[in-house]
Amino acid sequence: MEVLLKEFEREFGEKFTTDRKIIDEASKAPYLVSPILSKMGKSALGVLFVNDEEDIKNALSICDKYRIPVVARGAGTSTIGQVLPIKESIILDINKMEERIEYDDKWTVITPSVKVKKALDYLRKRGKELRVYPSSFYISTLGGYIAGGDVGIGSFQYGYHFDNNGIKSIKIIGPKGDFNLQGKDTLAVAQAAGTTGIISKAEIATVDYEDWKDQLIRVKELEDVIKILKNLSNYRSKIRRITIEDSEAFSLVSKGRVDKIGKWNIILASTLSFGEEVNLRFLDELAFAAIYVTMSKLTNFKEYFYEVRLLSLDSFNRVVKQVKEALDKNVLIHGDVMTLRNEIIIYTVFISEKQNFDVIDSIMLKEGIPFEIHSIEVNDRVDEEFRLELMKKYKIIVDPHNILNPGKLRL
Template sequence: MASMDWLEEMHAEFEDEIIHTKSTYVKKMSQDYYWYSPVLKKLLDHHSGDCVIAPRDEEELISVLSFAYKRKVPIVSRGGGTGNYGQIVPLYGGIVLDTSKLNKVLEMKEEQATFQAGCKLGVIEKTLRKHGQELRFYPSTFMKSTLAGFIAGGTGGIGSIQYGTLWDEGNVLQLSVVTMEEKPRKINVTKKEELTKYIHSYGISGIITEATIATAKKTDWHDMIVYFDDLQSALLFSEEVSRKPHIKKRLVSVCEAPLSSVFKPLRTYRSETKATVLLQVDPDQTQEVMNLILEHGGETTDTFAQYVKNHNLRVSDFSWNHVTLWWLKQNEADTYLQGRFDPHIYLDQVRQLKACFQDEVLIHFEWIKARGKLVPSSQPVIRYTTDERLQQIIDAFEKLGIKVSNPHTYLLEEGGKDDWIDDICIAKKQNDPCSLLNPGKTKYIAEGIHEMAGEEHV
């Protein structure tokens, strides 16, 4: 069979309604936010799928997988396309599987709920809050991100200060996964050691079709912004708020000056010279937080929360990787890193970084819990000049004991979240024997990848 004959056969087998071949649309759907990285931009800009298929239900999705398997056509599953590492960029063409039409609410229970893969997290949050619940945590891109996309490509987010990350026990409760075989199997995964095979896997080990997640009791969070004359004071304040277990919080986000100056919608609350801390706290703990602000020499304003509400803003839009996005809008040549500082010596690590790189590295922290321990997680902005200089900065981070999650690679093993890579690859071998699911995103290569005639390897 000629390499692209499958496109004609696809039109004969499936309704045109679910097939998209317009080149501009296919290119758009083949991309995520990999361009945050100048390294990935150079590597991935020219890659695209050959078509997009948007199945309307699970049965149709399974039929598409079977069709692709028989013709050895690679498939990349796409959620909201809000990832940062080229997770959904097809390296070998083929089908971009748009799961956004699988968007049903399947079951709502006390402290847990089940949704189809394509449900947007923003819709899930709104639905849960109508029932007195809310997401435990979510990425800053939650209005566009889908549930399965987050699980397969994300880590944590707003709320991780209370509940940890996707890997922490009790957050992801069950997954329904479809295999890439001639007769695809549907696997129901509930055990912790099995769930890790599909979390942050870039979809290489199976297609998530349903997910059951733990939920939290709804809180009417109070938004706060706090200013400090220096970064160290901001960090010490944010650490104390984060360490007090009785202060219920959803967000503790620290930006070195002048990062918050690019938060355009906040207008008068932006600062060129002050370090800022954005908080979401339980209203019952607001007074205690105010006392801590005074103790640490900070200042705040009681008009911020109402301003956010009146302007239909979300504080989450100025935290996590949205900080990077706002910065890149005005400084498009720059980039970022991701890393976890040592909670015992993080202040010294920051001091040494600033002494070495000054404004070449702008500190941005998000306090989280991981495996039950408080962690100063960071997404610092990097003033980019060359790939070589970027690598020097990464090396400096690692030399200081900062665990870098490298956002400048599309390979799972090199991204810094590889604790379960062996398990993921075992599942891939079992569920995807011809390595047709998002091939090329891991150093693990099955024999089937060599059978993709006419495709150029990266």
């Protein structure tokens, strides 16, 4: 190990550090609130602040020679352990890489260190925006989102960010060289947590920017939520996002900014009029995985825990009704509505005391609904076998010695 560190010092000089404070910060995943995953991290061996592709190539060459793991790190906003080193690793910090944004009518070309917020600001000045982007847009990088994320603002209209040609091309760097992937082959990188190559450039989809109005619909019964969502599916192109909150969850996240809260609350952004217009743009920052990070700070649960399930409308109705009947106000329900393979799916978050999840899991088991959010491996989150097979194929080609974020992809 000492030989490797000396070689890094000779090759990179001040760009490489073994300073304990920097290593400790780079070894953390600050937005990881899973009590299971957060116990899996190891301390990094050193941190390299890369400036360009050559730095990445040289670092991978050295690490591959010594069979030392490498983890690429951007803003570190992943909630699923993407940037958490679970083996002693060299961290490649990409935040100092050159930022580049180029766009045309349908696509924007970015380098991985570009912050999502910066890309959105750049595009909106030109009447465009990213087709789908994460709720952590104000802090996250696009490289990290492509490699680890899948849903976000715009998923009701378009589904996963990488679905339906959401990514036109990706350039990756691995121990075996550079690879330029096009079309379907880009799915070997999207959501693969950096296990199949380090992104150096990507071409992602944009859409025309519209003046979305936030609206609130309050209802008393869960069945009414389902009826409204079925109706809203007829206007998908005019609705940017939809969130469902029970009264307890909405009270916490709105922090008094809403005068009246319903038993069930549907919040949507649309160019059409469906409900009371309200100023809830802050909810963009609380969508999907961001909600359980936020709730970990807002709730009074002594042993905070959460689980996520991807539920169809009928399953959402059945499962949530049973969970609420069993736990009432002791469980918080948040749902982000998206479209996957032409079906409305609700990214449903259950938040409660850990002891209550025996009840919740028993209901899930009875309904035959599998999903594993507390897993470090992408295999347990990727929901299409052909994408997993693509990831495995390119893992073997690009990284035959398995030094890129090892332990995150089962072969």
